[in-house]
Amino acid sequence: MSVAPPFPIRKECPPGACVCGREALLAPVAGAEAAPADLRVLRLTREEERKLLDHIGALASYAELLTLEQRLRAQLGVELRITPSxxxxxxxxxxxxxxxxxxxxxxxxxxxxxxxxxRRLDQQPEIVYALLNARDLLGD
Structure with missing residues (x-):
C-alpha cells in the first residue's frame, strides 16, 4: 500500500526503463520516528516537465538562470549544477x-x-559569459 500525496504526481516509468526510486518514496515507512520522505520531486509530471523545458528554452539572462536554479531547489528539492571545466x-x-x-x-x-x-546556452552566449564572470574565470 502506498501513500497518495495531496498533489498530482508523475506517473511511473515502464518497468526496467528507469531506476528513479519512485515507488520507494511512496511506500509507507515503518516506525514512527522515521522522517517523512521528500515527495516534492514527484510534482514534476510530464506536463510540468514540458513547461520547465519551454521555460529553459526562453531563458534570456544569467539572472533568470539563477532564479531557475533557486526555484528548482525550493519547489522540487532538485539541485542543478553548472561547473566550468x-x-x-x-x-x-x-x-x-x-x-x-x-x-x-x-x-x-x-x-x-x-x-x-x-541548447539555450548555445543560443545565448552572454549567459555563459555572465556565468563565467560570476566565477571570476574571465578575470574582470
Missing part, C-alpha cells in the same frame, strides 16, 4: 551541466533538462 571553457561543451541524482527524479528528466539548458 578546469581546463577552460571555449564552448558550452566546456560546462558540466547536471541535475543531481535523487530518489524520484526520472533518468529521462536528468538528461532532458541539461540538454535543453545546453
Amino acid at each position: 578546469a581546463r577552460g571553457v571555449r564552448t558550452v561543451r566546456g560546462l558540466a551541466i547536471e541535475l543531481l541524482e535523487r530518489p524520484g527524479l526520472c533518468r529521462k528528466t536528468r538528461e532532458a533538462v541539461p540538454a535543453a539548458l545546453r
Whole structure:
C-alpha cells in the first residue's frame, strides 16, 4: 500500500526503463520516528516537465538562470549544477551541466533538462559569459 500525496504526481516509468526510486518514496515507512520522505520531486509530471523545458528554452539572462536554479531547489528539492571545466571553457561543451541524482527524479528528466539548458546556452552566449564572470574565470 502506498501513500497518495495531496498533489498530482508523475506517473511511473515502464518497468526496467528507469531506476528513479519512485515507488520507494511512496511506500509507507515503518516506525514512527522515521522522517517523512521528500515527495516534492514527484510534482514534476510530464506536463510540468514540458513547461520547465519551454521555460529553459526562453531563458534570456544569467539572472533568470539563477532564479531557475533557486526555484528548482525550493519547489522540487532538485539541485542543478553548472561547473566550468578546469581546463577552460571555449564552448558550452566546456560546462558540466547536471541535475543531481535523487530518489524520484526520472533518468529521462536528468538528461532532458541539461540538454535543453545546453541548447539555450548555445543560443545565448552572454549567459555563459555572465556565468563565467560570476566565477571570476574571465578575470574582470
